[in-house]
Structures are given as structure tokens and as C-alpha cells.
Amino acid sequence: MSKAEINLPYFDKILANLEDKVVKTMLGNHVHWGYWENPNLAQITAQDFAIAAEKLSQKVYQAADIQNGISILDVGCGFGGTITSINHNYSAIKITGLNIDERQLAIARKQVHPRDDNTIEFVQGDAIKIPFADNSFDVVLAVECIFHFSSRVAFFQEVKRVLKPGGKIAFSDFVPTPALKFFEPVVRLFLKDFGAKTYGQANFITLAYYDNLVKKLGFNSLKIEDITFNTLPTYTILKECSVLSSSPIARKTNNILECMTRLGLLRYLILSVSIE
Numbered sequence: 001m002s003k004a005e006i007n008l009p010y011f012d013k014i015l016a017n018l019e020d021k022v023v024k025t026m027l028g029n030h031v032h033w034g035y036w037e038n039p040n041l042a043q044i045t046a047q048d049f050a051i052a053a054e055k056l057s058q059k060v061y062q063a064a065d066i067q068n069g070i071s072i073l074d075v076g077c078g079f080g081g082t083i084t085s086i087n088h089n090y091s092a093i094k095i096t097g098l099n100i101d102e103r104q105l106a107i108a109r110k111q112v113h114p115r116d117d118n119t120i121e122f123v124q125g126d127a128i129k130i131p132f133a134d135n136s137f138d139v140v141l142a143v144e145c146i147f148h149f150s151s152r153v154a155f156f157q158e159v160k161r162v163l164k165p166g167g168k169i170a171f172s173d174f175v176p177t178p179a180l181k182f183f184e185p186v187v188r189l190f191l192k193d194f195g196a197k198t199y200g201q202a203n204f205i206t207l208a209y210y211d212n213l214v215k216k217l218g219f220n221s222l223k224i225e226d227i228t229f230n231t232l233p234t235y236t237i238l239k240e241c242s243v244l245s246s247s248p249i250a251r252k253t254n255n256i257l258e259c260m261t262r263l264g265l266l267r268y269l270i271l272s273v274s275i276e
């Protein structure tokens, strides 16, 4: 995909402001929501957010039962935050970061270096056309990026193809509850307008859809962890970050997401599923 076709307005903003101390601390490593064990104790600082973002990555890869010595594909790897964390905590692992956006990969290559006997590589490519051979990985991860992919069906077909027998995928996603269907036209408009102007292409799918999809493709049963409550301080921090909330559209987008979440219409889930 050419640079012109990549539509990730929030990354344009992050990349343009990566020298800003607050942006660098908050988003220079992980680019996703945070996880607070006790959200009431969140400090609403860039540093606290960075710690919470690290914790969220750990929650996702722990759902995949990462062990020393395995091979991992991190799809939509951003600046390599999840890979950095795995690299620090495991040995003899082979990790590949895949991203559609070469600009992010260039930064990841500069800041992520393999420790001891780990191997790390960053590769440009699309999640729905994974550029690796069949049976290449023990684990696939996709931290907060699946909503960008043009087809979840094509993505899961690719995951099934590149996973070794017994392999596993763990990912996080914003998943609507059944009540959100009563607001469907509004949500569609939101995703096409404010949402798209802030985050680029994104869509929501229900848990029932995921369940059906993985069953149809022959995966085992989905495991689900609802961490919505633990992510809530993210919204307060995003409002406090002046660079990120300087545009009225971005502010409105995050306010709508927060509102849907607090009303129980949207959940933040960690999902994992294995293949025989």
C-alpha cells in the first residue's frame, strides 16, 4: 500500500509531535489504551499512562500463553511496544512485527533491539495478506488494531494459515454490546465522519460475529476477558494531552467513544483463541 493510501490521521499527528515530551512518553512506545488494575488510583500523567499501556500489552500477550523459545507475529505492531516488552521478559524467542505503515516500522527498527538470544524483525505488509509461509508462528498477536483491517474474515483466514498446529492468537478490540444496534445509524455516521477523521478506517463487530467467525474457520472456543473498567482513565488522559486533543474533531471522537463505553454500549475486550 502506498503512503498516500495509508489513512491513519492519529499517527500523522503522533509522528509530527514525537519530539514533544508528553507525546513521546505516552505514545513513543505503545500506541493503545492503558490498563489500570485499580482505575481509581490512576494518576492521569503521561508516565502513569505509559505504565498502564505497558500493562495492557502484557495482558494481551499473557492471554496467548507466551513461553520462551517460541515464534511470534505481532500484527499492526506500531512502534514495537509489545515486542519490546516480550523481548525484555522472554528468551530464545523469534518475533516479527508486521505493519502497513513503513514510517512506524522505521522508528521501531531504531528503538527495538533484540536481547541475548532473541531475534526481532520488522516487515511491511497488510494484515489481510500476511507475507509469510504457512505454519510459520506459534502465536499471533494483534494489540488494538484489528478494527482497522479491511476484512476480519480475511485476517483470520491468514492467521489460521500462518499459525502452526496448536497455535494461538490473542488480540484486543472495542466490541459493541447488543444495545448498540439501536444506535446503528448514529454509530455508522460517527465512524464515517469524526471517527474516520481522527483514527482512519475503523469498524466494530459484535462478539457473536467473532464467535461465529472463529467457529466457521475451525478454531477452538474464544476466551474473553472484559477489561473495559480498567481502561477508563485513558479517556481522561487523552483529554489532558493538549497535542492530541488540540483538534475539536479528535476531542469529539474521544468523547463519543467514552460516552459509548460509559453507557455500556462498547466494551474493551481481550480475546484469544487457539487452533488444533
Ligand SMILES: C[S@@+](CC[C@H](N)C(=O)[O-])C[C@H]1O[C@@H](n2cnc3c(N)ncnc32)[C@H](O)[C@@H]1O
Pocket (backbone or CB within 6 Å): 008, 029, 030, 031, 032, 075, 076, 077, 078, 079, 080, 081, 082, 098, 099, 100, 101, 104, 125, 126, 127, 128, 142, 143, 144, 145, 148, 149, 150
Ligand atoms: C492503535 S495502533 C496499535 C499499534 C500497536 N499494536 C500498539 O499496540 O502499540 C494500530 C496499528 O495498526 C496498524 N495497521 C492498521 N491497518 C493495518 C493493516 N491493514 N495491516 C497491518 N497493520 C495495520 C497501524 O499502522 C497501527 O500501527
